[in-house]
Amino acid sequence: MKTYLHAPQCPQNELEEILSARNDIRHALRSSRNSRGCLENLFGMLRPFFPVSFLLITEPRDIEEQRRLHVYPQVGGRDILSGTYEREYLRAAAAVSHGPMVRIGNQDDHAITIALLRNSLPRRRFSILFFRNTFADGKFAVFGIVAQGEGRFQEIHCARMFALVDLFSEYWKSGRGGKKTAARRHDPGYLELENLPGMQKTLHMLWMAGRQDFPVLLLGETGTGKEVAANIVHRCSARHGGAFVKMNCGNIPENLVDSELFGHEKGAFTGADAMHRGRFERADRGVLLLDELGELPLTAQARLLRVLQEGVIERVGGTTEIPVDVRIIAATHRNLRQMVRDGYFRQDLLYRLNLFPIHIPALRDRPEDIPLLLDFFLRRQCEKQGIGNMPEISADNLRKLCAYPWPGNIRELQNAVARAVILWSGRFMPSFEICAGEAPLPGAAAAHETAHDDLSLESVMRAHIAGVLEMTGGRVTGRGGAAELLKLNPSTLRAKMRKLGLGKERRPA
Known part of the structure; x- marks a missing residue:
């Protein structure tokens, strides 16, 4: 896909006709009562200047998840195509682009507008020329021209589109493009990084990375929020409607890494009773997060490099090459350059993944x-x-x-x-206080004293469970109950309590 922030240089005589038609186009826009009327008025007027199969336009909206794409003539029997726009995607668009932008692409490119069309035209090849304007209040809107077949738009068409951008901006600002709608409330359980002053530079980098389609390498200490950062990159990318598959490279045994990444055929090894699709296949046309990348074995690193270079995988036990279109986000707390020097990480793989490294501050x-x-x-x-x-x-x-x-x-x-x-x-603390660093749980002192007298596992377990029961006031079940804190099934905990001779639980009132 080609992106233009300014009109390309073209001979003036090739622009004269559309410049002379501006007044007619402005009148057509001003006389439109709604988005459909706008497209109907423009369809015939633009055909002398552009290859046109159909037109599309969106209404300028505040940030929201659902977006409506008006098309004329109808596509698949519909004149409105709906799709999901992630909140981060719209924020990133507003943050990294200012004013008008024109793009030329086709059905295989990654952009939300193209994805909506691709879902409605799954077996058709098409070209698209579209203009997007970002307004000062954060709203943005799109107008596009779609033609059947690939490679239908050239730079002269881009220059002609730029000759019309002010007319569409005027049309959208007039309010004739549609009614204003209130923004949807975002998930209150999600922490928005834009509210954190110490993350502003990092957040802008994540937005910039999301708007592209290359691999991203997230670096930072354990616990800094690299997975949250990966989610932001995914949500503000054109792939956000696709799968977001995660894999922690440190949690998978070395002999199962290939099967998890690339899948396996039935009978490939003992226990392979059915064909299994790996993470790459499940992430096709989406994003794959490789967390703890530094723990990936060298043998798996070599096969990962091949996928990045060639875009194909082979399942374990198979011989068929399967094409995959996957964006990689990798995260690690390790120093990969030092691992390269020590022989634990492939230098060529690091070069592939280190195109856009982002450090998450401690x-x-x-x-x-x-x-x-x-x-x-x-x-x-x-x-x-x-x-x-x-x-x-x-x-x-x-x-x-x-x-x-x-x-x-x-x-x-x-x-x-x-x-x-x-x-x-649990009313164990007389006043509320958050303790930083090591903070012993109730009963820990008793468990420590018991350990000096009796080092048996049963005695230590009895003291620990007793301490947790004391903390919860004897409650086993429910939120904050002993079973939840000990990460045990309530029935299992009750059985242990009986075996260890601990008192009966206190039932909730």
Whole structure:
């Protein structure tokens, strides 16, 4: 796909005819009552200047998830095509583009407008020339011309489109392009990074990366939020309507990595009772997140490199090459350059993935974000436990939390908040306080004392379960109950309590 921010240079005589037709086109736009009327008026007028099979236009909207694409003549029996626009996609579009932009593409390119058409014209080849305008208030709108067949639009058509952009901007700003609609509320459980002052530069980099289609390498310490960053890149990319498949390279045994990535055929090895589609096949026309990339074995790295170079895979036990169209987002906390020097990571693979590296800063490097993160996780934990009156963090406690270096980053902070809410809701703490660093659970001291007297597993287990039951007031089930904290099935916990001679549970009132 070619993108133009300015009109390409073309001989003036090739533009004279459309320039002379501007007044007629402006009148057609001004006389249109709605989007369909606009396209009907323009269809015949634009055919002398562009190859036209049908026209499309969107209404300028605030940020929302659902988008309506008006087409004329009808496509697949419909004059409106609907599709999902992720919130991040629209924000990224507004952040990285200002004013008009014209693009030339075809059915295989990655853009939301093209994806909507491709879904409605699955077996047709087409070319598209479209103009998008981003307005100062964050709204944006699109007008496009679609022609059957590939390669139908040239730079002269792009220059002619630029000759009309001010007319469409005037039309959209007049309000004739459609009624205003309120923005949809976003998921309240999702932390928007644009609210964090310490993440502004990083967020802009993520938006920029999302708007492209090359591999992205996310670097940063454990717990900094690399998976959240990967989700942002996916949501503001043209592939956001496709699959987003995740794989943690450190959680899969080395002998199963190939099967997980590339799939296997029936009978490929003992236990392969059926054909299995790997992560690459499941992510076709979407995004594959390879988390903890530094843990990937060298043998799998070589096969991953081949997929990146050739765009094909072979299932384990198979001989057929399967084409895949997958964007890779890789994340790691390791120093890959040092791993290359030590012989644990392929240099050629690093070159392939290191096209657009983005560093996710550690929490200690952005202490201004800590109060906002504390408030977010505190609200979410209270909602999870059904607590209506959210406790307040004292000024002294907040000062200590902002001064703490948080070696475990956001994950450590989130766990500290969850632990404090659980203890406070169980009335084990006289006042609410979030403890940074090591914070022993109730019963830990008793377990430590018991360990000196009796080192048997049964005694230590009895002391630990007793401490957790004390913390929950004897409750086994429900939110914040002992079974949830111990990550045990309630029936399993009750059986252990009987075996260890612990008291009966307290039933919820």
